[in-house]
Amino acid sequence: MAHKSLGEKYLLGSGRVPKIVDHDERRLELVDATWRIIARLGIESATMREIATEAGFANGALKPYFPTKDTLLTFAFGHVFNRTNERIAEVTSGLSGLAALRAFCVEVLPLDEERINEARIVIPFWQKAINDPGKAQIHRESMQQWLDAIRRHLAEARDSGDVSTAVDDDSLAGQLLNMLLGAQIAAALLPEGQTDLGLDRQLEGFLSLLTR
Incomplete structure (x- = not known):
């Protein structure tokens, strides 16, 4: 039987289930937010901060998906x-x-x-x-x-x-x-x-x- 890591034991013992992030879905959420910002404010005002706020993410959360x-x-x-x-x-x-x-x-x-x-x-x-x-x-x-x-x-x-x-x-x-x-x-x-x-x-x- 394979040994569980300390992290796995903690999650199993506490009843917590790690959240699985669907990265493709996250990218599409960001694209949809981009459309809404551009429709309202124009492309120049569609900053990464505005897009993150519109999508409900922290500003830095965009970087792994879209560096720029x-x-x-x-x-x-x-x-x-x-x-x-x-x-x-x-x-x-x-x-x-x-x-x-x-x-x-x-x-x-x-x-x-x-x-x-x-x-x-x-x-x-x-x-x-x-x-x-x-x-x-x-x-x-x-x-x-x-x-x-x-x-x-x-x-x-x-x-x-x-x-x-x-x-x-x-x-x-x-x-x-x-x-x-x-x-x-x-x-x-x-x-x-x-x-x-x-x-x-x-x-x-x-x-x-x-x-x-």
Whole structure:
């Protein structure tokens, strides 16, 4: 029988159970706190102290997870992208062609407060990516993944006859992606409490042009 350490004997004897910390969950709590601070105060006011207070942690408790605000921002961007992709996978399951393309775009467009807050995370990341090759690479790889998905759905729609425009799919995919990214900027600049930019109607207008 293995001998227990003094610490294990103390915990067993006292009835105390050591708390198991879920580090992934803790990181996500910090990312959520970051979103709330940025939504209220902007990126410059989202200090590590403010984020820790918002999340209910001591200031020094952030260091093991995110040594700097920059590492937190990079993780937050990755989380936004992954969460958006999870939503896309869910809503496009079993769909193809224009139906899948429409569902894809709706999940990317900032149509509600949650997705507007996501845009407020993405835009500061883009700003830093201008002069940071590592962040620029993350952005390029992410956008390439989306472009590939858009082209795939366009090709499906061509095959089914739902897309008949003479404009080639590469051009269409680029136009659509730029529309989606531009919508992030427009939404992030909306006055507090406003969420309607008419983006869903603009999307339908774009898709209707594909059959002409």
